[in-house]
Amino acid sequence: MKVSLFITCLSDAIFPRVGEAMVRLLAKYGVRLEFPKVQTCCGQPAYNSGYWDDARATARTILDAFEDSDFVISPSGSCTEMIHNYPKLFKDDPAMKARAEQLRMKSYEFTQFLVQVLGVTDVGAEFPHKVTYHPSCHGSRLLGVKDEPMALLNRVKGLEFVPLPFAEDCCGFGGTFSVKMADISGAMVSEKVDHVKETEAEVLVGLDMACLMNIAGNLRYRNEPVRVMHLAELLAEGAKLA
Amino acid sequence: MSAKGTAKGTLGTVKERAGLALNDEFLRKAVKFTTERLRNGKKNAANEHGNWDQWRERGRAIRLHTIAHLDYYLNLFVENARANGVHVHFADTGADAVKISLAIAERKQAKTVVKSKSMVSEELHLNHALEKIGVEAIETDLGEYIIQLAGETPSHIVIPAIHKNRYQIADLLSEVAGEKLEADTTVLAGFVRKKLRESFLEADIGMTGCNFAIAETGSMVLFENEGNARMVTTLPKTQITLMGMERIIPSFQDLEVMATLLPRSATGQKLTMYMSAISGPRRSEDADGPDEMHIIIVDNGRSLQLGDPEFQELLNCIRCGACLNACPVYRHIGGHAYGGTYSGPIGAVLTPALNKNIAEWDDIANASSLCGACYEACPVKIPLHEMLISLRRRKVEKGHGNKLEGAGMKGFSTLLGNAKRFRTVLKVGQIGQKLVVRDGGIRTKIGPLKGWNSYRVTPSLPKKSFRENWPTLEQEIRAGLQEINPEMKQRMENIVKNRQQGGGHHHG
Amino acid sequence: MADTHEQWLREMEEQSKAKQASFMAGIAQKLKHPRVTEAPAHPFRGAPDFWNELEWSLEEKIERFSDNWKSVGGHVARLADMDAARDFIAAKAQEMGAKYIVRQNEAELDSLGLEAALPDARVSVWNTDPDVYWKARSAEADFGVVMADHSVAYTGSVVVKSSKDKGRSVSLLPTVMMILIPVDKMKTRLGEVLVEFDRAGRDSLPAGIHFITGPSRSSDIENDLTIGVHGPGIVYALLVG
Numbered sequence A: 001m002k003v004s005l006f007i008t009c010l011s012d013a014i015f016p017r018v019g020e021a022m023v024r025l026l027a028k029y030g031v032r033l034e035f036p037k038v039q040t041c042c043g044q045p046a047y048n049s050g051y052w053d054d055a056r057a058t059a060r061t062i063l064d065a066f067e068d069s070d071f072v073i074s075p076s077g078s079c080t081e082m083i084h085n086y087p088k089l090f091k092d093d094p095a096m097k098a099r100a101e102q103l104r105m106k107s108y109e110f111t112q113f114l115v116q117v118l119g120v121t122d123v124g125a126e127f128p129h130k131v132t133y134h135p136s137c138h139g140s141r142l143l144g145v146k147d148e149p150m151a152l153l154n155r156v157k158g159l160e161f162v163p164l165p166f167a168e169d170c171c172g173f174g175g176t177f178s179v180k181m182a183d184i185s186g187a188m189v190s191e192k193v194d195h196v197k198e199t200e201a202e203v204l205v206g207l208d209m210a211c212l213m214n215i216a217g218n219l220r221y222r223n224e225p226v227r228v229m230h231l232a233e234l235l236a237e238g239a240k241l242a
Numbered sequence B: 001m002s003a004k005g006t007a008k009g010t011l012g013t014v015k016e017r018a019g020l021a022l023n024d025e026f027l028r029k030a031v032k033f034t035t036e037r038l039r040n041g042k043k044n045a046a047n048e049h050g051n052w053d054q055w056r057e058r059g060r061a062i063r064l065h066t067i068a069h070l071d072y073y074l075n076l077f078v079e080n081a082r083a084n085g086v087h088v089h090f091a092d093t094g095a096d097a098v099k100i101s102l103a104i105a106e107r108k109q110a111k112t113v114v115k116s117k118s119m120v121s122e123e124l125h126l127n128h129a130l131e132k133i134g135v136e137a138i139e140t141d142l143g144e145y146i147i148q149l150a151g152e153t154p155s156h157i158v159i160p161a162i163h164k165n166r167y168q169i170a171d172l173l174s175e176v177a178g179e180k181l182e183a184d185t186t187v188l189a190g191f192v193r194k195k196l197r198e199s200f201l202e203a204d205i206g207m208t209g210c211n212f213a214i215a216e217t218g219s220m221v222l223f224e225n226e227g228n229a230r231m232v233t234t235l236p237k238t239q240i241t242l243m244g245m246e247r248i249i250p251s252f253q254d255l256e257v258m259a260t261l262l263p264r265s266a267t268g269q270k271l272t273m274y275m276s277a278i279s280g281p282r283r284s285e286d287a288d289g290p291d292e293m294h295i296i297i298v299d300n301g302r303s304l305q306l307g308d309p310e311f312q313e314l315l316n317c318i319r320c321g322a323c324l325n326a327c328p329v330y331r332h333i334g335g336h337a338y339g340g341t342y343s344g345p346i347g348a349v350l351t352p353a354l355n356k357n358i359a360e361w362d363d364i365a366n367a368s369s370l371c372g373a374c375y376e377a378c379p380v381k382i383p384l385h386e387m388l389i390s391l392r393r394r395k396v397e398k399g400h401g402n403k404l405e406g407a408g409m410k411g412f413s414t415l416l417g418n419a420k421r422f423r424t425v426l427k428v429g430q431i432g433q434k435l436v437v438r439d440g441g442i443r444t445k446i447g448p449l450k451g452w453n454s455y456r457v458t459p460s461l462p463k464k465s466f467r468e469n470w471p472t473l474e475q476e477i478r479a480g481l482q483e484i485n486p487e488m489k490q491r492m493e494n495i496v497k498n499r500q501q502g503g504g505h506h507h508g
Numbered sequence C: 001m002a003d004t005h006e007q008w009l010r011e012m013e014e015q016s017k018a019k020q021a022s023f024m025a026g027i028a029q030k031l032k033h034p035r036v037t038e039a040p041a042h043p044f045r046g047a048p049d050f051w052n053e054l055e056w057s058l059e060e061k062i063e064r065f066s067d068n069w070k071s072v073g074g075h076v077a078r079l080a081d082m083d084a085a086r087d088f089i090a091a092k093a094q095e096m097g098a099k100y101i102v103r104q105n106e107a108e109l110d111s112l113g114l115e116a117a118l119p120d121a122r123v124s125v126w127n128t129d130p131d132v133y134w135k136a137r138s139a140e141a142d143f144g145v146v147m148a149d150h151s152v153a154y155t156g157s158v159v160v161k162s163s164k165d166k167g168r169s170v171s172l173l174p175t176v177m178m179i180l181i182p183v184d185k186m187k188t189r190l191g192e193v194l195v196e197f198d199r200a201g202r203d204s205l206p207a208g209i210h211f212i213t214g215p216s217r218s219s220d221i222e223n224d225l226t227i228g229v230h231g232p233g234i235v236y237a238l239l240v241g
Helices: A010-013 A016-027 A046-051 A051-064 A077-084 A094-106 A110-117 A137-142 A147-154 A182-198 A207-223 A230-238 B013-024 B025-049 B054-068 B070-083 B094-107 B119-124 B126-132 B142-151 B166-177 B185-202 B230-236 B251-267 B311-314 B324-327 B328-333 B344-355 B361-365 B373-377 B382-395 B404-418 B419-435 B449-453 B467-482 B486-500 C002-032 C058-071 C081-096 C134-138 C190-200
Strands: A003-005 A071-074 A107-109 A130-134 A205-207 A229-230 B085-091 B112-115 B136-139 B205-208 B212-214 B220-223 B236-244 B274-280 B294-298 C077-078 C100-103 C122-125 C142-147 C150-152 C157-161 C174-184 C207-214 C234-240
Touching: A003 A016, A003 C134, A010 A207, A010 B419, A010 B467, A016 A110, A016 B467, A046 A051, A046 A077, A046 B382, A046 C002, A046 C142, A051 A071, A051 A094, A051 A205, A051 B404, A071 A077, A071 A094, A071 A110, A077 A107, A077 A137, A077 C157, A107 A110, A110 B486, A130 A147, A137 B373, A147 A230, A147 C150, A182 B013, A182 B328, A182 B449, A205 A207, A205 A230, A207 A229, A207 C100, A229 A230, A229 C142, A230 B311, B013 B328, B013 B361, B013 B486, B025 B054, B025 B251, B025 B324, B025 B328, B054 B070, B054 B251, B054 B311, B070 B085, B070 B212, B085 B142, B085 C002, B094 B119, B094 B126, B094 B205, B094 B236, B094 B294, B094 C002, B094 C081, B119 B126, B119 B220, B119 B236, B119 B419, B126 B136, B142 B166, B142 B185, B166 B185, B185 B230, B185 C134, B205 B230, B212 B251, B212 B361, B220 B230, B220 B251, B230 B274, B230 C100, B230 C207, B236 C134, B251 B274, B251 C190, B274 B344, B311 B344, B311 C150, B344 B373, B344 B382, B361 B382, B373 B382, B404 B419, B419 B467, B486 C174, C058 C077, C058 C234, C077 C081, C081 C142, C081 C174, C081 C234, C150 C190, C157 C174
Parallel strands: A003 A071, A071 A107, A130 A205, A205 A229, B085 B294, B112 B136, B112 B205, B205 B236, B236 B294, C077 C234, C100 C122, C100 C142, C142 C174, C174 C234
Antiparallel strands: B212 B220, B220 B274, B274 C207, C150 C157, C157 C207
């Protein structure tokens, strides 16, 4: 059984600790993640901006990277969701489209894999802190990852969960949106951080580093001492695997 | 009023218009408050009703079916409406619809037209055209009446005057009253009731939009809360209804589904206070209702969506405004920033789609973080977030792409399409960032980081990327690896087997 | 003038019919199919099947209707019979000082005997005198008294249909609407009423069918709810039986 890590370019370059947490957590269950080095980015920035030729170029790299994998696990619902768009990207190329369909079937967001595939909700973690959760839009709305993170958080010992007001509202990242429409994006992330502050949580947890980087950036800009973590990191730390 | 009052003209881009909105504290608060109220109302109503997704699915199925056979159903509607005594007209363009409306007004020697809310009429800028031939057009929906007095356009499909406060409204109405009116909702609404009651009774023509048109009976259906649409269709001698060509549903039975979806999605109501089905002018023995009734069926860009696999579903829209209320971008910038008749996510797609001028409206499609809240809120499940991407793609394909962005994307795919080059980029970044990193973060506001860093601190790159650290990590894991839990192994094997047997149903 | 207008209408009609063919052909062409002239199979007609099974008991219907009507700011009175309804209306007219009353010209309302019960008020019966401008008569009325043709518990709605004897204005223009609802005919779901219009067919439909679900209202000024913007602000649902 070949289970591959699709690290995503953001976690690869900026947040390697998220990938490390995933690798260690799964190793706990005897699942050895392998890491195809030819992988790069899922192509979402180009896809969303309308540059599908460029998106296809990176998609091909991803398709090659995971050709032999049985399961492809990523720390981002958004990048996994992007893989779900590959068949559309190759709709005029039956051979590529078939490969894209295959990859789509194999791709899982991290908590989906843990809960749906392995059947794990209790990783034996203890984390005695006040925690709130931001469900990223693509993961929760488009990929449908809603119950899995809550199931995992509920089983962490000592964790005090505080619901985030208007949790489902976008944090304002939106990829190139945050650059092209910087002021609107800024207003959105500021509102998100206002809500995070209302919870008085010590830790904000999520499933997508892009959104978390956005929120953490505004928290830091405002000197708010809230710790921002990927759920994999929280679980690994709580299970003393970090 | 500031420039945001004029929907289009003074300022060129959505970014500039949004900038004004973002700096208007009252506007932002009012829009936030209203959309939150409506959004929560909708959620509660949908939950209370139950099985919401099944209802959405049914609504979508009815709309898809009707649009897929629009030539049949529209034709059937026309025949039945004529049999009911309605004069039916066809308008390919907005200009045609205006021409027909003006011709009727002139024939009737009309002095006054009372109107109930109609988004189609906003598309046509009809009031202006009527005024030019000396016909007074009076909007009678309270919110529409207010913005008409202010010389503005609606900023929300359902709550047109969302951007006005009671003091501004009191000033506008005081001018009409010729005396100072108190800035009290009851006083203001009471004044409008009295004032417009006279207009309803005196007007020559009543003009309406159309929420749904029932093909099998030739009836047009209006949803409203104030009663002004009933006034407009009951009192004047002539009624003109402007109807988008896609408003059709087959039967009254199908209306139950629309009546279940529309009010709940729009305002959280079980039903609007009034739902009226008008089937032709008054019967000869009736003592009220119009003597003469016209329905103008308007294309104005709608048929361009037919047969287009990416945009045909736009015609399923029932104009509830739920996507506006759910949209975080709309909430921050309000309706006028979109610069067209329709605002919010539906406007961002509909405006360029109806006009087929992607280049001109390109920036509207960029005013979205593609969060998908609009799709989730839509009672007929229109994939607006995907349509926005399609618009962006078509713009690029037609060569209207931003040159700088295009070059950037080319660079992106070149660098990120290949792991070796990606690794090189990382190295350059890790070294190069030393110039700007302070305390583990980047705060500089120059170059591409200007907008981003006006609201955030950018994280610096760690010393080693994941891939650089992988060999060490792999060693560590291999050293301590346990046997896989047999039950988990079985689960994984079952999933793979099921997949190979074409058990195509995917998770998520 | 009338002749020329009729003539003009005929001309417009000719133009419209000519245009109709090309309009429909254009749609068919864009949809990439030949003109559809036979009714296509419509497998999704109306509400989902599970919904059509919902049916409440009479008492539950009455309770739900009342809750709904009250929740939007309407008033409800449960009355044993038509005599009780007459007494209720008369008492309210006294209490509110209603001087002008307009009512539909229906047998049930004739036998109500409102005129005798309210000797000081002027009770006008819709469309009984060709010299009266009935719209204005309704507009100046304090009370409009109407019979519900149908009622629906799930949404808390009453339905009125227009005819020679039943003005649309009577339920719309007066300050107060009094609507009498025979409870034994109350339906659970909207669809139960709507399907009747499909069954009746185009020929049998009145010019106006109005579903009324409470008082006229608006939240257009700063989200502040106001009642009675254009239509009646005070609405009484009189549940009879």
